[in-house]
Amino acid sequence: MTAPRSLRILMVAPQPFFRPRGTPFSVLHRIRALASLGHRIDLITYPFGQDVQIDGVRIVRSRRVPFVRDVRIGPSFEKLLLDLPLMWETWRACRAGRYELIHSHEEAAFFCAPLARMYGIPHVYDMHSSLPQQLDNFRSFNLGVFRRAFAALERHVLTTCDGVITICQDLADIATRTAPDKPHAMIENTADDSxxxxxxxxxxxxxxxxxxxxxxxxxxxxxxxxxxxxxxxxxxxxxxxxxxxxxxxxxxxxxxxxxxxxxxxxxxxxxxxxxxxxxxxxxxxxxxxxxxxxxxxxxxxxxxxxxxxxxxxxxxxxxxxxxxxxxxxxxxxxxxxxxxxxxxxxxxxxxxxxxxxxxxxxxxxxxxxxxxxxYSHEAYMRRVADFYDSVLRRLELRTRTMTAPAG
Incomplete structure (x- = not known):
């Protein structure tokens, strides 16, 4: 099933895009699938990475941070610094009022959630990992106070977004347990790189x-x-x-x-x-x-x-x-x-x-x-289309309910 109309989507990815590693691959296939459905995407991402040409996609890079020349995988102080200009660029884009939906990846959801609410834009959260678990996996900021803060932020995003995508069963369990009423799709990273x-x-x-x-x-x-x-x-x-x-x-x-x-x-x-x-x-x-x-x-x-x-x-x-x-x-x-x-x-x-x-x-x-x-490429494309269709149908129903005359 294809989405009923073309959307102008603001996608925010806190990664060096494109670079041949996990999440950038996932971001690449998401934007390719959405563009093939007729949506137009502006992707805001880090100042590092290889430009990829896809019809209907515009890459917008955040400003460089002095003395930060690259970013490694996982949580880091450098990543925190890079997320600040990324957040600024996202705010500027939201303020311009050109977008009908925000699609955030990983920790970008932490600032996309309040911006979406501030500007009345629907928000889809692409959950590639449980961010509190990342602190343990990478041994970065792995202290109780940070884990609790990340868990609270993750819970807030899941309960306030308009839909969530997960990439494996473990994350699907977290998402559906935390926000059982939200549109959800488990879309494994099965798209074919070739x-x-x-x-x-x-x-x-x-x-x-x-x-x-x-x-x-x-x-x-x-x-x-x-x-x-x-x-x-x-x-x-x-x-x-x-x-x-x-x-x-x-x-x-x-x-x-x-x-x-x-x-x-x-x-x-x-x-x-x-x-x-x-x-x-x-x-x-x-x-x-x-x-x-x-x-x-x-x-x-x-x-x-x-x-x-x-x-x-x-x-x-x-x-x-x-x-x-x-x-x-x-x-x-x-x-x-x-x-x-x-x-x-x-x-x-x-x-x-x-x-x-x-x-x-x-x-x-x-x-x-x-x-x-x-796990075919065709199945991947169909899941992306069906998920967006379910989110849009829910939003349209909510809009009709809010605008219907009383009585």
């Missing part, structure tokens, strides 16, 4: 110095502590002792993070058995997946489903993932090798797939069937 970014057709050997003839185990993503890369490196040391052709490829990470993991790999005696690619453009990821025999997601904490899992499901490659809610909200043992979140567990899972390719093929085929049935 629809936006053309695939680089070169082989990984052409793209980087991957050794030929190796059995590639692939990790893609950030190098944040919750991703479990120390566990993965420890596990791979065990794999190397049993399979001389196994080779681990790690795609992602900031330069200083890559160097730290390179040193850890060397200390484990893995020099020559691990390739660190660093951050790459999304168009290069399919080539690495095509070269891989196994894809691994070793997350050690958190509850949000990694966005990349949905791409892995459609990849045709078997997945090894830790048996934690961050994965099991989407994966089960019929589509992935789920293992304890330990070095021994990860090693056992990778070795099982290396030793039994037929088992891996069955898992990969089942994963593709699940993706086609439940």
């Amino acid at each position: 629809v936006v970014f053309a695939s680089d057709l070169r082989t990984p050997q052409e793209l980087t110095a991957l050794p030929p003839g190796r059995r590639i185990i692939l990790y893609t993503g950030t190098f944040e502590p919750y991703q479990g890369l120390d566990l993965l490196l420890d596990a791979f040391a065990t794999v190397c002792a049993h399979d001389e052709d196994a080779h681990l490829v790690l795609v992602g990470g900031r330069p200083e993070q890559v160097e730290a993991k390179r040193e850890r790999a060397a200390a484990l005696g893995l020099t020559g058995r691990v390739t660190f690619v660093g951050q790459v453009h999304p168009e290069r990821i399919p080539a690495f997946i095509q070269a891989a025999e196994i894809i691994v997601s070793p997350r050690s904490s958190g509850t949000n489903t990694p966005l990349k899992i949905y791409g892995y499901l459609r990849s045709g490659r078997p997945i090894v993932a830790t048996d934690l809610p961050t994965h099991t909200q989407t994966l089960d043992r019929s589509v992935a090798e789920l293992v304890p979140a330990t070095a021994d567990g990860l090693a056992a899972g990778m070795l099982r797939l290396l030793r039994d390719p037929e088992y891996g093929r069955r898992l990969a085929e089942a994963a593709q069937r699940l993706s086609e049935a439940k």
